[in-house]
Amino acid sequence: MTADPGLYSYIPYKDRPKIVWPGGKKLALWVAPNIEFYELSPPQNPQRKSWPRPEPDVVNYAYRDFGNRVGHWRLMEAMDEFGVRGSVSLSVAMCQHHPEIIAACQERNWEFFSHGIYNTRYTYGMDEAQERAVVEDSIRTVKTATGQDIKGYLAPALTHTMSTMDIIADCGLSYTCDLFHDDQPLPVKVKNGRLISMPYSLEVNDHYAYNVFGFSPEQYTDLLKRHFDTLLEEGADSGTVMCVPLHAYLVGRAHRIDPFRKALEYFASHSDDVWLTTAAEISDFYLANYYDEFDAHIRAHGKGGTA
Amino acid sequence: MTLPDDYLKYPKRQHGMDHDLYPWSNLFDRKPVSWPEGAGVALWITISGEFFPLTPNTGPLRAPGHMATPYPDFRTFTTRDYGNRVGMYRIMKVLDSLGLSASVNMSSDLTTRAPMLVEEFKSRNWEIIAHARNMNDVVHGETPEDTEQDIIDRTLDDLSNNAGIIPKGWMSPARSESYATPSLLAQSGLEYVCDWGNDDMPYLMTTEGGPIHAMPYTHELEDRHVLQNLGQREEVYIEQIIAAFDRLSAEAKDHGGRVLHLALTPYIIGQPFRIWALKEVLNRILEKGAVWNATGEEILSAWQNAQTPETA
Numbered sequence: 001m002t003a004d005p006g007l008y009s010y011i012p013y014k015d016r017p018k019i020v021w022p023g024g025k026k027l028a029l030w031v032a033p034n035i036e037f038y039e040l041s042p043p044q045n046p047q048r049k050s051w052p053r054p055e056p057d058v059v060n061y062a063y064r065d066f067g068n069r070v071g072h073w074r075l076m077e078a079m080d081e082f083g084v085r086g087s088v089s090l091s092v093a094m095c096q097h098h099p100e101i102i103a104a105c106q107e108r109n110w111e112f113f114s115h116g117i118y119n120t121r122y123t124y125g126m127d128e129a130q131e132r133a134v135v136e137d138s139i140r141t142v143k144t145a146t147g148q149d150i151k152g153y154l155a156p157a158l159t160h161t162m163s164t165m166d167i168i169a170d171c172g173l174s175y176t177c178d179l180f181h182d183d184q185p186l187p188v189k190v191k192n193g194r195l196i197s198m199p200y201s202l203e204v205n206d207h208y209a210y211n212v213f214g215f216s217p218e219q220y221t222d223l224l225k226r227h228f229d230t231l232l233e234e235g236a237d238s239g240t241v242m243c244v245p246l247h248a249y250l251v252g253r254a255h256r257i258d259p260f261r262k263a264l265e266y267f268a269s270h271s272d273d274v275w276l277t278t279a280a281e282i283s284d285f286y287l288a289n290y291y292d293e294f295d296a297h298i299r300a301h302g303k304g305g306t307a
Numbered sequence: 308m309t310l311p312d313d314y315l316k317y318p319k320r321q322h323g324m325d326h327d328l329y330p331w332s333n334l335f336d337r338k339p340v341s342w343p344e345g346a347g348v349a350l351w352i353t354i355s356g357e358f359f360p361l362t363p364n365t366g367p368l369r370a371p372g373h374m375a376t377p378y379p380d381f382r383t384f385t386t387r388d389y390g391n392r393v394g395m396y397r398i399m400k401v402l403d404s405l406g407l408s409a410s411v412n413m414s415s416d417l418t419t420r421a422p423m424l425v426e427e428f429k430s431r432n433w434e435i436i437a438h439a440r441n442m443n444d445v446v447h448g449e450t451p452e453d454t455e456q457d458i459i460d461r462t463l464d465d466l467s468n469n470a471g472i473i474p475k476g477w478m479s480p481a482r483s484e485s486y487a488t489p490s491l492l493a494q495s496g497l498e499y500v501c502d503w504g505n506d507d508m509p510y511l512m513t514t515e516g517g518p519i520h521a522m523p524y525t526h527e528l529e530d531r532h533v534l535q536n537l538g539q540r541e542e543v544y545i546e547q548i549i550a551a552f553d554r555l556s557a558e559a560k561d562h563g564g565r566v567l568h569l570a571l572t573p574y575i576i577g578q579p580f581r582i583w584a585l586k587e588v589l590n591r592i593l594e595k596g597a598v599w600n601a602t603g604e605e606i607l608s609a610w611q612n613a614q615t616p617e618t619a
Contacts, residue, residue, distance in 0.1 A: 039325050043314050054367045054447035058484045062505035063526065065324075070334045070507050074554075096320045098331055117317065127309040134315070214537035216547060253527050254507065254558075254567075255551035 007165055007179065007188050008197070009302030017293045019184065019239030021285070025275040026235030028282045029228070029267055031244045032177070032200070033075060034089040034115060034154075035105075037097050038064045042120035048159065050120045064249050068098055071252020076104060078261050082268040087279040089115040089154045089177070089245070092138045095145035106146050111278040113177070114138035116156020123159040131161055135171045151280045152177060152198060169195040175283040183231060183240050185286045187295050196286060198279050199241040201227065206250040217259035224263040232273060241282060328489060329512045329521070339563025340508070340613040346599035347559030348552060349606050350592060351522075353478075353501070354398060354571045356413035356428075357442050358420060359387045364443035370481040371531070372572075373442055386574055391421055394577020399427060401586045405593060409571075410434040410603045412478040412501065414441040415462045418469035425470050434602035436476040436501065437462050446485045455485055459495050475604045476501060476522065490516035499607050507555070508566060509610045520610075522568075522603055525551075529570040534581065541584035548588050556597060563613075564599075566606060567592075 021028050040061050042050045051057035079086060088105055090112045095102055105112070116123070116134060123131055135153065142150045153168045154177040165176060169190035175198040176188060188195040202208070204227050209220040224244065231240040244263075251260050267274065275282075319325035342349050361384045363374045372387060374380040402409060411428050413435050418425055428435060437459075444458045459477075466472040477492050478501040492500055494516030499509070503521040512519050526532055528551060533544045548569065555565035571577075576585050592598055601609070 037325075039319070041325075043311075045310070045314070053481075053483060054449065056448055056484060056486055058502055059482045059504065059526070062503040065505040069332060069505055073333060073335045093317060093320050096322060097324070099322070100331075100333065117320075121314065125308045125310045126314075130310060130315055214539065216539060216543045217550065218543075218546065253551070254554040254565075255528065255547040258550055258554055 002162075004304070005162065006304075008181065008186060009298050009304045011186070011298050011302045013182070015301075016184070016238050017290065017297050018237065019286075019290055021235075021239045021275040023275065026239055026273050027228070027232045028239060028241045028275045028277055029244070030087050030241070030277055030279050030282060031079065031084050031246065032089050032279070033072070033086045033246045033248060035072065035091065035094055035101060035248070036064065036067070036089075036115065036119040037091040037093050039118050039120040042118065045122040045124055047124040048122050048157075064247075067247060067249030067252060068094075068101060071248030071250075072101055074252040074254075074257045075246065075248045075260075076108070078257055078264060080108065081261070082264040084264055084268070084276055085278055086110040087152075088112045090142070091115055091117065091119050091156070092141040093117050095141050099145065102145055111151075111280045112142050112146060112148055113150050113152035113154065113175075113279065114142065115154045117141075119157050122157055123155055123161055123164065126161060128161075128163050128167065131163060132167050132171065135168055135173070139171060139173075151175060151283055154178060154200065165189075165195060166191045169193040174287060175279060177243075177279070183234075183242075184238065185241060185282065185290075187291060187298065194287060194291060196283060196291065198283060199243055200245060201243040202245070204243065205245040206247055207245075210250050210256075217256040220256075221259045221263045225266050228267060228270075232270065235273070243279075328514065329510060332510065334507060335562055337508070337563075338613065338615070340610055342564040342599045342601075342609055344599050345597065347556045347564060347597045348599070349564060349566045349609070350407075350598050350600045351566055351568045351603060351606055352402070352407065352409040352571060352600070353436065353568065353603070354395070354409050354411045354573065355438075356391060356395070356411045356417055356424070356573075357387065357438065357480075358391075358414040358416040359384065359442045362443075364445055366445065366447070367449075368445050368447055368481055368483055370442040370445055370483075372574075390572065390574030390577060391417065391424060394573030394575075395424060397577045397579075397582045398571060398573055398585065399431070401582065401589065403431075404586075405589055407589065407600050408433055408602055410436050410476065412436040412438040412476075414438050415465035415469075416441045418465055418472075422470070425472075429470070429472075434476070434604055435466065435470075435472045435474050436478050436603060437466060437474040437497070438478045439480050440465065442480045445480045445483050446488060447483055448485055450485045452485070452487050452491070455487060456491055456495075459491055463495065475499060475607070478502065482524070489519050490514035493517040493519040499603060501603070509607055520607055522607065523566050525568040525570065528568070529572070530576040530581075531570070531572045535575055541581055545584055545588045545591070549591055552592050552595065552598075556595070559597075564609075
């Protein structure tokens with residue numbers, strides 16, 4: 001074990017190369033519905049229990065299943081209303097379980113990236129071949145179901161190994177959502193290929209708002225607006241990224257979706273300065289225009305090795 | 308490290324669910340349901356009538372609200388009893404003043420411990436949802452089937468023999484089930500279960516023991532969850548229920564009737580400093596109109612009437 005994962009150098013949030021997003025925009029905003037499948041009786045991982053209660057934990061299983069029966073359709077309708085496309089953090093087994101949901105996302109030109117196979121299969125304890133098999137399964141499954149080549153990864157249930165970043169880069173993915181160290185994309189140190197960290201704004205997650213902080217829907221909308229305002233202001237110096245990570249079983253409840261609409265309306269009303277986009281588009285643009293410049297900047301000024 | 312090969316095998320990676328209890332279904336693709344009186348939203352109020360023994364069950368799970376300190380936990384025991392002695396009467400007063408009915412998910416022990424209270428429910432034609440004998444009757448995946456069947460049988464016997472109640476609905480303590488629960492309940496003649504909170508409408512489950520329905524239980528709007536677990540203010544409790552009502556009413560215009568479920572806990576919402584919030588939120592819902600207040604069995608019956616055989 002090591003005290004620092006060694007995935008990036010320290011580089012201050014000032015005096016960085018200036019990012020300007022397409023159309024001269026200051027903030028790149030992406031919305032990430034987590035479309036997940038949780039298994040009722042998954043095999044046990046030695047390092048993490050699957051469910052908080054004894055199995056079958058029907059209360060917690062049903063709580064999440066609500067998203068795929070009810071919440072997803074509410075969230076998708078709200079996003080349609082404001083022209084917001086999703087970048088889907090996908091339990092790829094959803095392509096088998098509920099292809100109806102995948103087809104609805106595809107019709108809207110949403111992006112898919114992998115969030116593992118199931119959100120009840122944790123990476124802890126996998127050897128490199130096993131973890132690679134999960135990533136390769138993800139790539140193959142989404143390609144077969146949608147024709148899309150996935151570009152990003154958010155490890156299932158945020159469970160990692162020290163090899164995760166090397167494996168996804170080696171499999172040809174270009175961004176990870178698992179690193180929460182910055183509000184701009186940055187190069188990640190990997191053995192092969194180029195990988196960037198895509199800001200995922202973890203504490204802006206509806207899960208944090210509703211199940212960690214105990215917020216009301218109105219409070220969550222306020223949080224989103226304030227987060228947005230700050231990043232938009234800072235984006236004038238160098239472009240920033242805001243992600244809105246969501247779960248339809250939370251934000252898609254009847255009492256929460258309309259307050260959330262107000263946040264979407266607020267984002268959409270700033271379209272002069274804000275690039276409403278997907279993670280893949282941010283990643284492509286950054287790799288084409290800023291990766292090399294940031295890499296050189298970090299080599300010149302970074303602490304803790306080179307990118 | 309390496310995980311066993313099985314960890315990367317996915318035997319239930321198939322269309323639909325990873326079990327046979329119910330098929331996947333999109334709420335917005337279903338046949339619209341009409342409620343009586345042209346209402347868009349059915350208001351289903353459930354009230355917990357729970358008995359928590361001072362001697363809690365052993366095993367891996369205790370019901371939420373159960374004893375918390377070492378024995379004897381007078382603090383928790385008497386607080387829960389307060390709900391049945393005092394809080395319940397405050398709730399009845401509010402509901403009576405507005406002409407509203409409720410379904411009480413009730414420990415069958417109350418038929419002998421508080422028969423006067425059970426008479427109050429019966430005199431109002433409120434529904435009783437069987438809720439096991441008391442809050443120690445928690446089942447889970449390791450519970451032997453005959454133990455669980457015995458809990459069901461004795462609960463139904465108590466309700467019938469002591470109070471003449473033949474329930475149609477069941478709620479498991481802690482809403483915790485074994486793999487056999489829906490089948491055992493169906494086989495025992497029950498028509499619906501409140502443990503599954505995965506929908507905003509009733510739906511049909513298919514079990515070896517016969518059909519049974521899942522009713523839409525809304526944990527996220529429980530008084531206990533909002534006011535106690537999350538520690539939110541009463542104003543915020545009201546605001547969220549009204550937001551849910553407005554959203555469900557809007558959906559009802561295009562998609563047919565919806566259900567707004569409110570779970571009340573007498574030892575929470577029945578506190579003197581909180582009871583105003585119940586009155587306020589129910590008043591505001593009734594003022595908005597197009598609402599049908601009904602018990603669980605009435606809602607299920609109306610829902611069943613709206614299904615054709617091929618979609619039921």
